[in-house]
Amino acid sequence: MHIAEGVLSGPVLASGAVLAMAGTAIGLKKIDYDRIVHVAILASAFFVASLIHVNVGPASVHLILNGIVGLLLGFAAIPAILTALFLQSVFFQYGGLTALGVNVVVMAAPAVLVHYLFLPLLGKSSTLTFVAGFLSGLLSILCSSLLLGLSLWFTDKNFFETSLVIITAHIPVMIIEGIITGFCVSFLLKVYPEIIPVKKK
């Protein structure tokens, strides 16, 4: 999912950087500073998740976990994802530093989207909580794949082909992340409900 150095054209990189900066500014403004530890915990989970690779057939896919980060943090997910992606790039050469802005947009925009779509469902019932978590995990990867395809399209003009390849490669990740997010949200709601914003209200 990470875009490497030298893949995208200059205008795409610049647009990504501007969007990421704007999103980070909004995110920093919206962070509840009493819940900053939750932001750090989820940023750490995101940072480590990409290092966890699973063999699916001949391919090797890795977790992303932008769904759970976005679901629980909303706009605050943007600075969290930015920090984690920067560290991944510096420490593990996952994604290029010049593509950091685009990578942030690709992974954080769907994360914010699932927050507003599925957060109201959390805590309604155990089944709905799991379903909300599952759909957050699944949809965030699907949207990230589409955004990745879109960013490559502006450089390459093969949007449908590229997107199809990316989405197909990420179908196992969508399902795995859906299940993990569903279980994590259900578990957190029981043992540590403070981390879920809806429970605070």
Place this chain on the structure above:
Amino acid sequence: MKIKQVLILVLIFAMLPAGFAFAHRVIIFAWVEDGMIYTESSFGSKRKAKDCVITVIDEKGLLIHKGQTDQEGNYSFKIPEKVDSDLILKLDAGTGHQAQWRISKNELVTDHSENDIQVAKDIQAAMKEKEKLEESPFIFKIVGGIGIIFMLALAVKFFKRKIS
């Protein structure tokens, strides 16, 4: 209800060590022998990088050769003719997961009859570099990264409190 909670906990904790076992970064390693360039590609030290595209370019970025690793992560090809430049071998193991290896043009000279000892030394040095790459302190970087995230969070909170 309690059984369900325990089951979820067990599932989460059971996945953690298995997950870390898969943690990796992609590595390509290449050497020249008997007029051929041999490559080995892997994720860390254990898993082979199967069916990954290897692109060979010269110093100016011109495409010289392209191929794909086999099931063992290996790929070999004849030294390209009329190349007067270092060769850069790029391994693409999926979006964002790339690695590269450089072969200097001195290594590409096929007549090694007088330089056999030097060639053996070069291969030995390359092997050592490969081992070093595979044994990179992965876990320290993970712990360090998490530490940086928490320090940043605390710094932001401290800064915010000071302002308000």
